Amino acid sequence: MKTYRWIVFGILISLIPIGLASKFYQGALEFWVNNSFSSIFYEMFWMFLVVLILPRLSLRRVAFWVFIVTSALEFMQLWKPPFLQAIRATLIGRLLLGNSFVWGDFLYYVLGCAIGWLILRTLKAKCVKS
Template structure:
């Protein structure tokens, strides 16, 4: 279990600069990378964070609940009360809560959770279940 947690921690740490780089990428397909593709890393980050804290959880359940919670956050972007708008004006608020509801984001949430699930399932099979 220790090796599993170390690998999960390493991937989690690697996802931070990768996710931020995708959010602020400038170049070909910039809009798509910044606003859609980056959501894959967002989902994976939350999955790896949950597994780091609770390593015995099933990767499937982690993927499911991360998708549910981040989808709820996506729908919350339709709600614009002053206190949420104030949070969204900060960098962390924009990164965590988002600013604009987009139906297409759900595809990237599914992709991020699917990739995260595959990686976590593979790691768990190799380092925990063997």
């Protein structure tokens, strides 16, 4: 389990610069990479964080709940009370909460959770003895 957690930690840490790079990428397909593709890394980050903290949880449940919570955050973008707008006005707030609702983001949430689940399942199978 110790090796598994170290690898999860390493991937989690690597997802931060990858996710930020995708959020601030400039070049071909910039809008799509910044606003849609980057959501895959966002989902994976949360999955790896949960698994790092609670490594014995079912990976299916982790993927399911990360999808549910991030989907709820997506819907919260439709709600614009002053306190949330103040949070969204900051870089961290925009990165964590987003600032505009887009139906298409759910596809990338599913993809991020599926890719995260596959990676974690493979790691767990190779690193953790039953």
